[in-house]
Amino acid sequence: MTQLALVIDLNVCVGCHACVTSCKEWNTSGSAGSLSDDNPYGKDPTGTFFNRVQTYEAGEFPNTETIHFPKSCLHCEDPPCVPVCPTGASYKREEDGIVLVDYDKCIGCRYCSWACPYGAREIDEHQKVMKKCTLCVDRIYDETLPEAERKPACVMSCPTSARLFGDVHDPQSAVSIAIREEGGYALMPEWGTKPSNHYLPRRKTRLHIHEDELVRADNPLKKEQRGHAAPVDDTTLDDSTSW
Amino acid sequence: MHPAFSVIFLTTLIGVGQGLFLAVFTGQSYSTVELLPAEDSVRFYGTGAIIALVFLIGGLIASIFHLGRPERAWRAATRWRTSWLSREVIILPIVMLLVFIYGIMHYFNLDKVITTSETGFVLHLSLVIGALGSLATFALFLCTGMIYAAIKFLQEWASPLTVINYLLLGTMSGFTLATAFASYSAPALMNFFGIWAIIITIAGFITRSASLFRNSRIKYKSSMQSALGVRHSQIQQKSMGFMGGSVNTRDFFNHKTLLFLRSIKWIFILMTFIMPLFLLWIGLEKSNSATLMAAFLVQYTGLIAERWFFFAQANHPQNLYYQTV
Numbered sequence A: 001m002t003q004l005a006l007v008i009d010l011n012v013c014v015g016c017h018a019c020v021t022s023c024k025e026w027n028t029s030g031s032a033g034s035l036s037d038d039n040p041y042g043k044d045p046t047g048t049f050f051n052r053v054q055t056y057e058a059g060e061f062p063n064t065e066t067i068h069f070p071k072s073c074l075h076c077e078d079p080p081c082v083p084v085c086p087t088g089a090s091y092k093r094e095e096d097g098i099v100l101v102d103y104d105k106c107i108g109c110r111y112c113s114w115a116c117p118y119g120a121r122e123i124d125e126h127q128k129v130m131k132k133c134t135l136c137v138d139r140i141y142d143e144t145l146p147e148a149e150r151k152p153a154c155v156m157s158c159p160t161s162a163r164l165f166g167d168v169h170d171p172q173s174a175v176s177i178a179i180r181e182e183g184g185y186a187l188m189p190e191w192g193t194k195p196s197n198h199y200l201p202r203r204k205t206r207l208h209i210h211e212d213e214l215v216r217a218d219n220p221l222k223k224e225q226r227g228h229a230a231p232v233d234d235t236t237l238d239d240s241t242s243w
Numbered sequence B: 001m002h003p004a005f006s007v008i009f010l011t012t013l014i015g016v017g018q019g020l021f022l023a024v025f026t027g028q029s030y031s032t033v034e035l036l037p038a039e040d041s042v043r044f045y046g047t048g049a050i051i052a053l054v055f056l057i058g059g060l061i062a063s064i065f066h067l068g069r070p071e072r073a074w075r076a077a078t079r080w081r082t083s084w085l086s087r088e089v090i091i092l093p094i095v096m097l098l099v100f101i102y103g104i105m106h107y108f109n110l111d112k113v114i115t116t117s118e119t120g121f122v123l124h125l126s127l128v129i130g131a132l133g134s135l136a137t138f139a140l141f142l143c144t145g146m147i148y149a150a151i152k153f154l155q156e157w158a159s160p161l162t163v164i165n166y167l168l169l170g171t172m173s174g175f176t177l178a179t180a181f182a183s184y185s186a187p188a189l190m191n192f193f194g195i196w197a198i199i200i201t202i203a204g205f206i207t208r209s210a211s212l213f214r215n216s217r218i219k220y221k222s223s224m225q226s227a228l229g230v231r232h233s234q235i236q237q238k239s240m241g242f243m244g245g246s247v248n249t250r251d252f253f254n255h256k257t258l259l260f261l262r263s264i265k266w267i268f269i270l271m272t273f274i275m276p277l278f279l280l281w282i283g284l285e286k287s288n289s290a291t292l293m294a295a296f297l298v299q300y301t302g303l304i305a306e307r308w309f310f311f312a313q314a315n316h317p318q319n320l321y322y323q324t325v
Ligand code: SF4
Pocket: A072, A073, A074, A075, A076, A079, A080, A081, A082, A099, A115, A116, A117, A118, A119, A120, A121, A132, A193
């Protein structure tokens, strides 16, 4: 079985919001219709987004670390948002595991948004239907696009390549290898939703340099300086072993 | 969560309707086995069922305001296998239909005798319809409660107490209304309903207090650490990624101060349980219809506050991601 998903590398995300804007751009002009906005250039702008980038800080000054944290629907393997939907508008695709909303069936009851612990669903307050990340389902299978571009818009736009896209059920895919080898984890594992999207933790690259690595013991320049060893006063191995 | 008045009115109004129907039908079934005097079909059973129906319709109308696309509401009946909301959407019209048939049967004297046993027990068709209606009513309470209790990460709701409270609080308000209604149209039943209203109100008070107690010491499973997957005891949000708010900040927060929440809690405890108990007692002692009616009105207003608090108190884990602009 295929399960398409994103893997987001928190170690390289710089919080530039390129994925947010390119997601909005692609999905507001897509075949499923626009994503509503109110006061986009005025006071209190608000609107429907599939993807948000948030910023957190861990620790206390001066020992702090900034975490830029993109969040969109995680396409859970056991999505709690699907069974609660009274109309069947929310569904998980058999063939690739993408969780979608059928905008023609949704009655806008918001029950699914209550049932998503991640706050990944946002109702479109003008079209009155529930919206969420589609993993660019209208892009990734589009054969008119060059093969290299058949990826979600956010993945295409990320300047640091913090977003990987692929099949997390295929053990040899780049995403599976990244999850396996770079310590990929799921959000809020306590609810058993089994999110398909994974996050790669921030990693520190530390160099451990010892004194003797700075001074080469076998430096030929130092050969001449080496005199005879001073006579040893301490106990030596010779003294301690006796026949 | 943000308390939506459409849902507050939906749940409280259908609660009254269901409770009142249960009360009326209890009156009729007791009279069949001669524990209570039989009442006039038109004045009591018929009119009572129709008042119950009016409350149910009121709730249905309120629910329409909750839907973004009410014209597609029929679709909500399709996923009854998995969704409690869908089950509620199916059961509600069934309850309404049965209450309607029951009311019409009494009001226009269409009731038929099905059989008469040797001991003189007369089985009326209306009793069968009423029994089915009561079953459906209980099923509706279950569905309404489970809509909330089934969302496991809304930990304030995910408890059997939620279902019990919907059942008891709805039945309680219906019996209080039945008491007031009986004092006008069937005085012989007033004490019977009144005593049951008091008993159910006390029971509801106990179970609602139990849920308040449970919720005051809840341990949240999700934390900033599990939400981000960062293992650090001090994590602060610096930006939620936008400035003007979104559905996530509007639908999931109550935007009220702790003081306001606490006052609503005491107001609803007073108005849903304590004052109605007092008014019921005085009304029954003095056989005063106006006091009994006041008991119902105070209790219903209290229930609106109770439901508001029920929503406002629930803390959704998504709120962890929306701590600061
Ligand atoms: S992240 Fe939320 S909306 Fe997406 S599949 Fe999981 S529960 Fe459903």
